[in-house]
Amino acid sequence: MATDSQFHDEPCFVISVASRIVGVHAQTLRYYERVGLIWPSRSVGRQRLYSPADIERLRRIKALTEDMGVNLAGAEVALRLMGRLEHLEQEVQNLTEELSRLKAQTQPDGSRRRANP
Numbered sequence: 054m055a056t057d058s059q060f061h062d063e064p065c066f067v068i069s070v071a072s073r074i075v076g077v078h079a080q081t082l083r084y085y086e087r088v089g090l091i092w093p094s095r096s097v098g099r100q101r102l103y104s105p106a107d108i109e110r111l112r113r114i115k116a117l118t119e120d121m122g123v124n125l126a127g128a129e130v131a132l133r134l135m136g137r138l139e140h141l142e143q144e145v146q147n148l149t150e151e152l153s154r155l156k157a158q159t160q161p162d163g164s165r166r167r168a169n170p
Contacts, residue, residue: 064094064102071103075111082111090114090129 071093072079085091086101091110093101103111110132117128 062104062106064104064107066103066108068093068101068103071101071108071111074108075115077111077115085111085114085125088125090125090132 066074068079068082072082075082082091082093082101082103086093091103091107091114093103093107096102113132113135114125114128117123117131118125123131
């Protein structure tokens with residue numbers, strides 16, 4: 054069964070639809086690809102296909118460049134840092150869950166509980 058994250062990465066928007074969703078010209082999307090800011094998938098016929106994750110990234114680029122006045126080089130750095138931050142937040146969440154699990158296995162006197170056979 055497919056999960057939400059699988060659909061999030063599933064390429065499904067052609068360039069004209071993606072450009073309308075994001076609110077930029079299709080040529081802008083081609084330029085972003087040329088300079089390495091976005092990497093759309095390609096169909097068998099070599100047509101660009103953008104996933105919801107690509108659309109989200111494009112919206113971030115647009116917000117950084119148009120709303121905040123950041124140039125494309127700065128946007129690239131900001132996106133890289135945002136990605137790293139998201140990764141670290143996920144890592145903290147995983148470690149917190151592991152700590153909770155280990156605490157639940159520990160008895161009040163500090164000894165570990167035996168696993169049930």
